[in-house]
Amino acid sequence: MKASDKYTVETITEIRTWASNLFSFKTTRSQSYRFIAGQFARLGVEGDNDELVWRAYSICSAPYDEFLEFYSIIVPDGAFTSRLAQLKVGDQVLVEKRNYGYLTIDRFECGKDLWLLSTGTGLAPFLSILQEFEPWEKYENIVLVHSVRYRHELAYQEFIRSFKENELFAEHAHKLKYVPVVTREQAERSLLNDRITQLLTNGELEAHVGLPIDQERSRVMICGNPDMVQETRELLIERGLTLSLRGKPGNLAVENYW
DSSP states (O other): OOOSSSSEEEEEEEEEEEEEEEEEEEOOOOOOOOOTTOOOEEEEOGGGGGGEEEEEEEEEEEEOOOOOEEEEEOTTTOOOHHHTTTOTTEEEEEEEESSSSSOOOGGGSOOEEEEEEEEEGGHHHHHHHHHHHHHHHHEEEEEEEEESSGGGGOTTTHHGGGTTTOOOTTGGGEEEEEEEEEOOOSOTTTOOOOOOHHHHSSSSHHHHHEEEETTTTTEEEEESSHHHHHHHHHHHHTTTTOOBBBOOSSSSEEEEEE
């Protein structure tokens, strides 16, 4: 694969398997590639007949890291992920030179609590955001909700909990409230056990965290499967929260991960 004016050729340097259908990988990073925490990249691999197949992937790594990290689900018979899952350390992927997306904290003004609501691999952009100092300084509380089907799909738990020991973030780490959620198996008491939309409807999520979601305090980011994003957005708009638009800051920012 050769670089072009639209993309660079990067090399896979590390692969981690989280579950049979979930993995993350790191690649080299062009010195000229820039992004804001929360944005996504477009990755390309060679498909059948040497055609290039492109997909959007939120970036897990921090804007200051010398590598790029991505978190992926394997879609059975998927033109992209089935090929991506076969790649090994040393293989190449293409990265478009442009960055994309508006799931960034500069969408918000003021606010006391930052809610990060995710399902599955929609966790990725929030991992990047948490590695920036600004949200820790700006908010009194950061609530990271990660909903998956089964407990073994709760990836990055060790990393999320490591902020307490991180010398850069330890002073603010008490602000982080990590809320793992499972939906398809009975969970122990420490885990919530329903869909995010239901936990919002019945008040269980806010009761568990000890914070309300309201217009004055809350700034909410949503990333995950399209149904969850749409339903959660509608629920919160019914409560009076508003979407952040260019030049018109609100309470909500969303990204459809698919």
